[in-house]
Amino acid sequence: MIEKTLGKIYIGLILVFMYTPILVLIALSFNDSRSRVVWGGFTLKWYRTLFDNSSIMSAFGTTAALAFVSAAVASLIGLFAAIGIYSMKKRSVKVMLFFTNIPLLNADIVTGIALMLWFVRFFPLGFVSVLTAHITFNIPYVILCILPKLETMDIRQFEAARDLGASTAYAFTKVILPDLLPGILAGFFMAVTMSMDDFVITYFTKGPGVNTLSTLIYGEIRKGIKPEMYALSSVLFLLVLIILIIANKTDTVKEN
Amino acid sequence: MSKKLIELKNISKSFGSNLVIDELDLYIRENEFVTLLGPSGCGKTTLLRIIGGFEKPDIGQVFFDGCDITKLPPNQRQVNTVFQKYALFTHMTVAENIAFGLRIKKKDDDYIKEKIRYALDLVNLPGFENRMPDSLSGGQQQRIAIARAIVNEPKVLLLDEPLGALDLKLRQEMQYELIRLKNELGITFIYVTHDQEEALTMSDTIVVMNQGYIQQIGTPEDIYNEPENAFVADFIGESNIIDGIMVRDRLVRIGGKDFECVDEGFEENENVDVVIRPEDVELGSVEGGYITGEVVSIIFKGVHYEIQVKSDIGITFMVQTTQNFPVGSHVGINVIPDNFQIMHKPQSEDEEIMNKDEAVKDEHES
Amino acid sequence: MNRKRTRFLSTPYILWIVGFTVIPLLFVFAKAFTDQSGTFTFGNVTAIFDSVHRKALLLSVELAFISSLICILISYPAALIIKASGVSNKKTIMFIMILPMWMNFILRILAIQMLISSNGIINHFLTVLGISPMSIINTPVAIVIGMVYDYLPYMLLPVLNCVLAIPEDIIEASKDLGANRFHVLTKILLPLSLSGIGSGITMVFVPSMTEFVIANILGGGKIQLLGNIIEQEFSVSMNWNLGSGLSVTLMIFVLLTTVIFGRTTSESDRGFVI
CATH class of the missing domain: 2.40.50.140 (Nucleic acid-binding proteins)
Structure with missing residues (x-):
């Protein structure tokens, strides 16, 4: 009994450690004072002025566009790549996985620098260079989400569909694709997350004038973060929370 | 008649609102091959786990050689279990698997070596010391699981549907093997299965269970020829x-x-x-x-x-x-x-x- | 499926790997082994032995090591507790552990700064309680706190995945053979969760070692990790050759870590997917 209580306290402490900073940031979004440590009373004004702050809104637009476009392109390339890798011989699979692991394992700073050195030779850094960089580090996540699904998939389903008269394309879209869909969605979602959370690679590959939320915040550290930023982050956090809860719920319902 | 080795008195066990065993009494004699037979969900595995110490009965007592062992944890009981899916330690070699219990008891190396050799001979897998469990077939893994249990010289060996994962031919071979082992070792076997043929082939005594109750206890001949109720008649053979x-x-x-x-x-x-x-x-x-x-x-x-x-x-x-x-x-x-x-x-x-x-x-x- | 034909579906990806993974890395090497006029030199790579760089490298390794160790010490007992509690809803647990990662990374580090800085929130409370305030901001301790905070999920997830995957019947089998709780831990649980711990270490050690943002914010710019030095070579000193040379050193360390702690990133261990 004592052991169970101690266990609960331990897990509780970890959760406190993980969530206190989040709560601090959410609290700051309601703080009627520009100071980071003084509570100036409750206000909703940062949420109201949020949309008037053009630099935040444009950084948000860039971040969202980057995240969704890079995730979509990465999902497409990654899906085809995963199917290709799945059909390869064992040795080729090893080689492919080795290269797939490079952006995952390599230090972000090295990936960022490498891409930057390469890009600057051809064109000025800007949105396109950041987008290319994001696609590059997103593809591996997509592949690693889809490959296990392919490996556990029963290939005989595809053969059965062909046997029943389906064309390759028809069998692929009606049989294989629905089976892979959870993996593709997981990969897409992870790519969006990784893209939104990235700072280092964006920092090195972006040109002047292009800002994501991360780089904007980094640039403002010394002058002080605008309270609207806390408001936007809280909204985004809440949005993700709601999406994840809904996704989890529908998942559980399906399983039952 | 040999003496009673294990006695279960008035055992009840439920999981949540599901009553799995209801006021059950049973004794098992020394050197008996006892089979707990019944359909899935009849409480036979739970009963075995209570004897092994993995479950505590809600009420009732378990006696071993006259001593109350109801509250004794599994590592202090003189029984060993052969698990349904063998539960071999995948990160250890066959020899290390077999030596596991002996090392914990701090036996010396020569003794352990000798025991490993003896156990592998007994299960007809001499020379398998350095293989990894993953590289063995189902039947071989099964034998290693038995070897691992018996080197500890338990007075009772508990077997939880040990042949369930094997194919028909191997299952029949293993049945003879188990009878031979039982005779060579001279210890008590408590065997759980839902397969009436296994039960009839190997057992000295069959305990037919359903819905947490004992339906009939008897020799294979008794159970087959004189079923006490329609359930037993229906479950054993075709009728x-x-x-x-x-x-x-x-x-x-x-x-x-x-x-x-x-x-x-x-x-x-x-x-x-x-x-x-x-x-x-x-x-x-x-x-x-x-x-x-x-x-x-x-x-x-x-x-x-x-x-x-x-x-x-x-x-x-x-x-x-x-x-x-x-x-x-x-x-x-x-x-x-x-x-x-x-x-x-x-x-x-x-x-x-x-x-x-x-x-x-x-x-x-x- | 006709495997010979479907193989070619990965062609775009192969081109992408060549274009945006392999060639850029070759560029880093090219820069690293030339000086600013373009002649071949080892100077940028051997520059790691300069006292400033060496100090930064050693500190980076040290802090990354300490952070990884603390992450293991936090995660492993947590995984055991969660396993023992028999919680069946693994998804929810994972969910709770990853959720903080959806708050912007830099904001989270700033929040840590607000909490632990000299006139920060924790010190406010300590003063109110009459306890003397602590001064850990701008020290290596603060950086380690930031790293542990940021990378803890990377350790928790693989370790938890691995520990939860250990079949219950193996643990029961060991008890059946006489193992007490200590034996179960040392002979069964730990050996069977090494792969999870290994991938956790790479996933914490590598980013901690190459980090510069956390060190900038929580170290107050006074503490130089190798990442900071490389970043400054590119953004301030504009010596790209030296920056690339130091990056090559960094890559060697990353490679060493992944080799030492084993094959890692593959499928099951990276339990990100919700």
Whole structure:
């Protein structure tokens, strides 16, 4: 009994450690004072002025566009790549996985620098260079989400569909694709997350004038973060929370 | 008679609202091969886990050699278990697996080495010391699991459906192997299975369980030839279970026709269940039959044919015979008095519950 | 599927790997082994032995090592507790552990700064309680707190995945053979969760070692990790050759870590997917 209580306290402490900073940031979004440590009373004004702050809104637009476009392109390339890798011989699979692991394992700073050195030779850094960089580090996540699904998939389903008269394309879209869909969605979602959370690679590959939320915040550290930023982050956090809860719920319902 | 080694007294166990074992009493003698037999969910595995120490009964006590071991954790019990899916330690070699228990008991290296060799010989896998469990076939893993358990010299070996994952041929081989092991080791085996054939082949004593209750305890011959109720008759082998009326001692009425039997002690005109094993129904010429019938279907099963005969008293019999009777042919049907097994209709509360549960289950399934 | 034909579906990806993974890395090497006029030199790589760089490298390794160790010490007992509690809803647990990662990374580090800085929130409370305030901001301790905070999920997830995947019957089998709780831990649980711990270490050690943002914010710019030095070579000193040379050193360390702690990133261990 004592052991169970101690266990609960331990897990509780970890959760406190993980969530206190989040709560601090959410609290700051309601703080009627520009100071980071003084509570100036409750206000909703940062949420109201949020949309008037053009630099935040444009950084948000860039971040969202980057995240969704890079995730979509990465999902497409990654899906085809995963199917290709799945059909390869064992040795080729090893080689492919080795290269797939490079952006995952390599230090972000090295990936960022490498891409930057390469890009600057051809064109000025800007949105396109950041987008290319994001696609590059997103593809591996997509592949690693889809490959296990392919490996556990029963290939005989595809053969059965062909046997029943389906064309390759028809069998692929009606049989294989629905089976892979959870993996593709997981990969897409992870790519969006990784893209939104990235700072280092964006920092090195972006040109002047292009800002994501991360780089904007980094640039403002010394002058002080605008309270609207806390408001936007809280909204985004809440949005993700709601999406994840809904996704989890529908998942559980399906399983039952 | 050897002494009682394990005694279970008034054991009940439930998981949540699900009562798995209900006020069960059972004893197991030294050197017995006891099989707990029943369909899935009958409580047999839970009972085994209670003996092994992995579950604590809600009420009741477990005695080992006269001592109450109800609260003793598994690592302090003189029993060892062979798990359903073998549960070999995948990160250790075969030798390390077998040595596991001995190392914990701090036996010296020579002793352990000798024991490993002895155990591998015993399970017919000499020279397998340095293999990894993953590289072994199911049957080999099974033998290693047994070797790992027996080097600890337990007084009782618990086996939880150990042959369930093997294919038919291997399963039959392992049955002989287990009987041999049991005889060589001279210890008690408690064996859990849902496979009646395994139970009949290997056991000294079979405990038939259903819905948390013991239905019958007896030798394989007892259980097969004289099932105490319709559940046991149905579960062990195949049976024709027919409604009948006990007209008087040694005379039973089925479908309006009176048959001679050998059973006594029933009330006059009591409603009874009549069990006739398919191999005990004799088919012959129409003239020689006590009753007659028409062959509805026939299936070749290898050693015998399985035939459905619709009799003129309105009852369809399942018959096993080595003779071929074409579909549509008319046959005479005989059953000698010895082969009628007469049983009371379920009356006790437990049996009622059992039947009701069955009925509810059937409804769910349909 | 016709495997010979479907193989070619990965062609775009192969081109992408060549174009945006392999060639850029070759560029780093090209820069690293030339000086600013373009002649071949080892100077940029051997520059790691300069006292400033060496100090930064050693500190980076040290802090990354400490952070990884603390992450293991936090995660492993947590995984055991969660396993023992028999919680069946693994998804929810994972969910709770990853959720903080959806708050912007830099904001989270700033929040840590607000909490632990000299006139920060924790010190406010300590003063109110009459306890003398702590001064850990701008020290290596603060950086380690930030790293542990940021990378803890990377350790928790693989370790938890691995520990939860250990079949219950193996643990029961060991108890059946006489193992007490200590034996179960040392002979069964730990050996069987090494792969999870290994991938956790790479996933915490590599980013901690190459980090510069956390060190900038929580170290107050006074503490130089190798990442900071490389970043400054590119953004301030504009010596790209030296920056590339130091990056090559960094890559060697990353490679060493992944080799030492084993094959890692593959499928099951990276339990990100919700």
